[in-house]
Amino acid sequence: MSDFVYQLRDVTKEYNGRRVLQVDGLDIRPGEIFALVGPSGAGKSTMLRLLNFLEHPTTGRIHFREAEFNPSRPMPLKLRRRVTTVFQSPLLLNRSVGANVSYGLRLRGRRNSGRRVEAALKEVGLKHMARQRARTLSGGEAQRVALARAIVLQPDVLLLDEPTANLDPYNVGLIEDIVQALNRQRQTTVVLVTHNVFQAKRLAHRVALLLEGQIVEASDVEMFFESPRDPRTAAFVRGEMVY
Amino acid sequence: MFQAIQLIITRDPALFEIVALSLRVSSTALLFSTLVGVPLGAALGLSRFAGRRLVIALLYTGMGFPPVVIGLFVYLMLSRSGPLGSLNSPLIPALFTPGAMVVAQSIISFPLVGGFTMAAVMGVDPQLRQQVRSLGATPWQTTLAVLTEARVGVVVSIIAGFGSIISEVGAVMMVGGNIEGRTRVLTTAIVLETSKGNFDLAMAIGVILLGLAFLANVAMLSLQGRAFSNE
Numbered sequence A: 001m002s003d004f005v006y007q008l009r010d011v012t013k014e015y016n017g018r019r020v021l022q023v024d025g026l027d028i029r030p031g032e033i034f035a036l037v038g039p040s041g042a043g044k045s046t047m048l049r050l051l052n053f054l055e056h057p058t059t060g061r062i063h064f065r066e067a068e069f070n071p072s073r074p075m076p077l078k079l080r081r082r083v084t085t086v087f088q089s090p091l092l093l094n095r096s097v098g099a100n101v102s103y104g105l106r107l108r109g110r111r112n113s114g115r116r117v118e119a120a121l122k123e124v125g126l127k128h129m130a131r132q133r134a135r136t137l138s139g140g141e142a143q144r145v146a147l148a149r150a151i152v153l154q155p156d157v158l159l160l161d162e163p164t165a166n167l168d169p170y171n172v173g174l175i176e177d178i179v180q181a182l183n184r185q186r187q188t189t190v191v192l193v194t195h196n197v198f199q200a201k202r203l204a205h206r207v208a209l210l211l212e213g214q215i216v217e218a219s220d221v222e223m224f225f226e227s228p229r230d231p232r233t234a235a236f237v238r239g240e241m242v243y
Numbered sequence B: 001m002f003q004a005i006q007l008i009i010t011r012d013p014a015l016f017e018i019v020a021l022s023l024r025v026s027s028t029a030l031l032f033s034t035l036v037g038v039p040l041g042a043a044l045g046l047s048r049f050a051g052r053r054l055v056i057a058l059l060y061t062g063m064g065f066p067p068v069v070i071g072l073f074v075y076l077m078l079s080r081s082g083p084l085g086s087l088n089s090p091l092i093p094a095l096f097t098p099g100a101m102v103v104a105q106s107i108i109s110f111p112l113v114g115g116f117t118m119a120a121v122m123g124v125d126p127q128l129r130q131q132v133r134s135l136g137a138t139p140w141q142t143t144l145a146v147l148t149e150a151r152v153g154v155v156v157s158i159i160a161g162f163g164s165i166i167s168e169v170g171a172v173m174m175v176g177g178n179i180e181g182r183t184r185v186l187t188t189a190i191v192l193e194t195s196k197g198n199f200d201l202a203m204a205i206g207v208i209l210l211g212l213a214f215l216a217n218v219a220m221l222s223l224q225g226r227a228f229s230n231e
């Protein structure tokens, strides 16, 4: 196995001529939980969209396993389907909970997905809710369905964009446990975007601070929190504003 | 009202033919305009391409275009000396046939289907599209997912298309000719009976038309209703 899942080289992303992301070099390793922290507007969600191949970078290249994703080359469907995102808001389809969870499997032509759907729902603690309409769920339930919909696909890489923002401590704990279990049992690589530094500390093996589109520091979790190299990291860890 | 209907049915069995032809022509036209309008609306709503604004402007114009003008246009195209009629192709219907009426009604209704479908599709959260792609959807599957999310509006677009043609009289009169037993439909029959002074018969046919339109819409609504519930 190679020593990276993603390798970013000179990646930039611009919207209407405004550069919102500039990553000179970054590797994401197989089986790690990689936390991306930073203030609002830093470019975290943009980074995840690139890592899920939903948008092309403006310049540079992203190596994913044996393939290269760049401004003009798309990612082959087969590899693209090894990655999935749980977004900041649950974005459920206006169907039943069960239909939402089985959706990705049906896209892949799997018909009899009943047992896997059931297992995924059980994992997020919503075993008996398969028939309920997704629109009628509470916020925490909806976010857990979004997570179930992703993990049922058994992806190699799971991208999480603030998966616990606006949730109560019970749901936060539940989701963190699921992500950790997934990472331990299936060696799923996780990229976790959060502006909660404590969550990063609890879950991540490595942490990167993103400020105004640039990675200030990326290091092992102990190093990041105990002896940060960059003063801006130190300030962010202490919870001070770093704009 | 029921008396009037009973009256017609016993007095004029040819009326069945008129009803059947009305439904056949309008549902065939609706099928064509759905097959064109829904993909067109989806494409306009979901993608950005050169000339998109122009196509949308044309579509909006088509949504409010006077049917008689479309009738005139189809008449000129299909008449024996017209650019299409002179080809003598078996694929091109002749004037004064149900085929010509289908052509006119398709042209009248597809801008409505397309325009309303576009609006419905644009109302779906663009982020949901990214979510669906992130779950592994191909571009086709993404479009299908968005149309499914917008299904209420898409059915409304088809209902609007149907409403525009089942009750239309000018164009079918021009290109169909209101020939008894061949191209007479409910609306042209009403015009004829009114001009002959048979107001009660005209009124009764009008009631039948209303009833049919209502039933057709109930049928389409049930389609929507099923879409609301679980799979």
Ligand SMILES: Nc1ncnc2c1ncn2[C@@H]1O[C@H](COP(=O)(O)OP(=O)(O)OP(=O)(O)O)[C@@H](O)[C@H]1O
Residues within 6 Å of the ligand: A015, A016, A020, A038, A039, A040, A041, A042, A043, A044, A045, A046, A047, A195
């Ligand atoms: N599609 C787009 N078009 C134009 N600008 C965009 C687009 N998407 C993002 N941006 C801009 O890029 C910058 C980074 O946005 P992004 O959503 O990645 O931030 P973030 O770090 O996820 O913030 P938050 O923590 O608030 O979610 C912002 O200034 C945003 O306005």
Ligand SMILES: [Mg+2]
Residues within 6 Å of the ligand: A044, A045, A046, A088, A161
């Ligand atoms: Mg964000």
